[in-house]
Amino acid sequence: MGRIEGDEDLIIEVMDSREIRGGITDMNKALFWDLQGTLGGEAVASIEFFEAYPFSKEALKLAKDNGFKNIVITNQSRIGKGLLPMEVYKREEERILSFFNFEEPLIEEIFCCPHLTSDNCRCKKPKIGFIEDSIEKYGLDIKDCFVIGDMGMNEIVMAHNAGCKGILVLTGGGQGSLGEFRDTWAGYEADIIAENALEAVKAIIEER
Ligand SMILES: [Mg+2]
Ligand SMILES: [Zn+2]
Numbered sequence: 001m002g003r004i005e006g007d008e009d010l011i012i013e014v015m016d017s018r019e020i021r022g023g024i025t026d027m028n029k030a031l032f033w034d035l036q037g038t039l040g041g042e043a044v045a046s047i048e049f050f051e052a053y054p055f056s057k058e059a060l061k062l063a064k065d066n067g068f069k070n071i072v073i074t075n076q077s078r079i080g081k082g083l084l085p086m087e088v089y090k091r092e093e094e095r096i097l098s099f100f101n102f103e104e105p106l107i108e109e110i111f112c113c114p115h116l117t118s119d120n121c122r123c124k125k126p127k128i129g130f131i132e133d134s135i136e137k138y139g140l141d142i143k144d145c146f147v148i149g150d151m152g153m154n155e156i157v158m159a160h161n162a163g164c165k166g167i168l169v170l171t172g173g174g175q176g177s178l179g180e181f182r183d184t185w186a187g188y189e190a191d192i193i194a195e196n197a198l199e200a201v202k203a204i205i206e207e208r
Contacts, residue, residue, distance in 0.1 A: 028141045030069040031204070032131060032158075033060075034149030035096070035110070037172015039072070039197055043150055044173070046084060047076065047092045052099060053171065059197040060106040066205050069138055072110040073130045075154065079114035086114065108138070126157035148200050152177035152185035165191040167200045 037043035039059075041050035060070045078084035093110050100107050111130035115121040122129035131147075134140060145164045149155025150172035159166025168174055168190035177185070178193070192207070194200035 029144035037150035055198040125154040
């Protein structure tokens with residue numbers, strides 16, 4: 001495009017609005033990831049023991065390359081219980097983000113709920129406070145979004161509450177969610193059951 005003398009401001013404005021429009025039309029879908037038991041670590045251990053599963057980076061990259069933003073939502077009631085100081089949590093969050101985002105940014109953001117159920121906050125899964133915040137912040141169309149996690153009572157119920165599809169992975173507490181803890185999310189069904197995070201993303205891409 002030719003440059004018009006004296007119109008730099010206008011050109012910049014046009015570029016800005018194009019960027020904003022592009023953000024809303026092209027990048028308007030997200031995967032809401034659970035962290036522990038889904039991208040690594042164990043379902044209920046402290047985040048200090050989190051190590052990514054070998055396929056997790058590839059899963060996030062595949063999602064990103066297919067136009068999804070990767071947003072992580074984690075319940076960390078250990079913080080609220082006084083078992084995990086917030087500064088330790090923050091350090092661990094940094095460690096995990098640097099690992100996943102080292103080669104290229106794969107995760108947009110990690111949202112953490114530090115509360116106990118008795119705090120009655122709006123962000124503890126299966127509540128959808130962080131999904132609502134993400135929709136607003138990233139201009140998401142919830143119908144194109146998915147929740148992926150290993151706990152039926154958290155992620156699958158949250159997907160239902162948000163009005164999007166929920167994928168249960170069989171890592172972490174996934175097997176238990178389908179077995180001895182099935183009663184904790186009775187009445188709900190996963191839209192997809194996948195072996196792990198990578199298989200979940202593949203299934204999502206196939207479905208679309
Ligand atoms: Mg989990
Ligand atoms: Zn909360």
